[in-house]
Structures are given as C-alpha cells and as structure tokens.
Amino acid sequence: MNWPAIERVESKRVVLDPLTVQHAPEMLPVLADPSIYEFIGGTPPTLEQLHRLYGVQSLGHSDDNAQWWLNWVVCLRRPRRAVGYMQATVERRAGVLEANIAWVISPAFQGRGLATEATASMIVWLTASGVDRYVAYIHPDHAASAAIARKQGLRPTSVVEDGEVRWQNE
Template identity: 50%
Template sequence: MVDVLADPALYSFIGGTPPTLAELRTRYTRLVAGSPDDRQQWLNWIIRRRPDGRAVGTVQATVTDDGTRAEIAWVVGTAFQGQGYATAAAAALVGWLDGRGVRTIVAHVHPDHTASAAVAQRAGLRPTDRFDDGERLWVRAADVPS
C-alpha cells in the first residue's frame, strides 16, 4: 500500500501527504483494533485487482446509529485510476452495507473532484445541497428527500 499511496497528486482533493511504511503500519494497526467508541464500527478493505491480487486502493465504511448509517470512502492509487476499481469497490460496499440493513449511506466528495463524484453516482448515491468541511455530501438516493 505504500507504493499505491505514494503519489502526492493523490492528495490534491483529500489533503494530507503520502504515508511512510511506519505511518501505514501504525494506521492499519489502529484500524484493525477497531473504533474505541463501541457505538461505531470501522470496516476497511484493500481493493485488489484480478487476476494477480495486486493492491490498487482502499474502501472503507464507518457504521453508526445502531448499524443503520454508514459513511464511506474510497482511494485508488493514481496508476490505477480510470479503470473502474473505485466504482466497483464503492458499489460493492454500498450493496454489502444495504444487505446488512444500513439505511443511510453517505460519502463526502470535494466539489471539484469530478471522478469521485462519478464514482459516488455509479454507486447509487446522489449529491445533496449539504457540505461538511468543504465537501459535498452524497447520500444513497433512497435516503434523500425529493
């Protein structure tokens, strides 16, 4: 994952800088341990391409509200963008969460990040008029009032 997340351009919209191996080990150790808040569950996967299993990115969800709400995110390394990995992973995650009774699914997308907005749309989310920390909130269409 260090190589997948190494390109500084990857952080143009999400902020931050490429993590070192030590930083990733610390982050992944914390994620595997789970949330310190027993009212939320952290779910994290590495996106792998077929057939070789090479890591291309991550997808994650933070589930709250007794399992009825999730905030999701995806990151795909720049070398693997535009190949459908984020769309496939985000759509699979939304379907997986839906199958477990999660009713509200939210993603935060920078308003200028058209590729991520397209991923959100293809995963069944739609934009709202709400913003959080400069990012537009996208919500699964069934949960957005008409």
C-alpha cells in the first residue's frame, strides 16, 4: 500500500512534529526520567540509541509496506519545547485501517492534559487519512493512560497481550 506522508499536526497548546533523527538531542532529556518506563518497560535511551531508533521510525513504513509508521514529537507551542511523543502503527485488518496508538509525555509535563490534547489531534488527523479503528495496549495499573484512552472513546476489551489490556473504539 502507498501510505500518505506524515504531516505536522497542530492543536491549541501543542504541535506534533513529524519525527526525524535530528530530534534525538532534544528528546534525550524528555526520555531521561526512569519513571516513564514503569509501565512500558525499558530504560532511558542513549543518544546513539535514539539516533538508530529514529532512523528506523522515520522511514514511515515497514519493509513490506504492510504497516504505516507514524511518529511525532509533541512540542509545546510557547515556548517551543519537546515534551513527549506520539506513535501510530496503521495496518489493514479485516477490511479496515486500524491504528495501534501510543503516547508518552515527560513526567515534568504530565497532569496538564497535554497527552489527551495531542492524542485527540493525532486521531483527528488519522481519521482524515482514512483510519477506521483505534487500539491501544495499556498496563492495567496505568490509570493515567486509561483515562486518556477513555477520553478518546476507547474501551477496555478482554484481550490481554504481554500483560497489557487492549483498548479499542469498537
């Protein structure tokens, strides 16, 4: 499938900038807080690791073109500052385009509704791009992410993968 190019997405307080390798230095401090990894696993990345990861993620699609990879850096509008990231992996499933979505906001900026606003903006853009279904995998103890998913119209299902509950809008 020929996927459209990722675009910049703007909302009232945040801008979603399409991810590039050049974002690695400004994202390093955003991803440095170990508490980010409490529910998603992993550890804070090095600059070299971010360069490699962003090089792959910014390609925009899998090698076989079956998946559309969308990655944005979440930035405050004023002052312009990176505060997190948004991700969507889109593929055709059962005749519909399904986006597996995820979000991370630096703990220093949590509790302000930024993840909710950024996620809503991403979903509006994805819907305009033809996406029909949204899913997110959320650790059952991650109340903040569950609240964000619920605000986007997602509901928990009985499906559990790798200890995370599948949420979806259908």
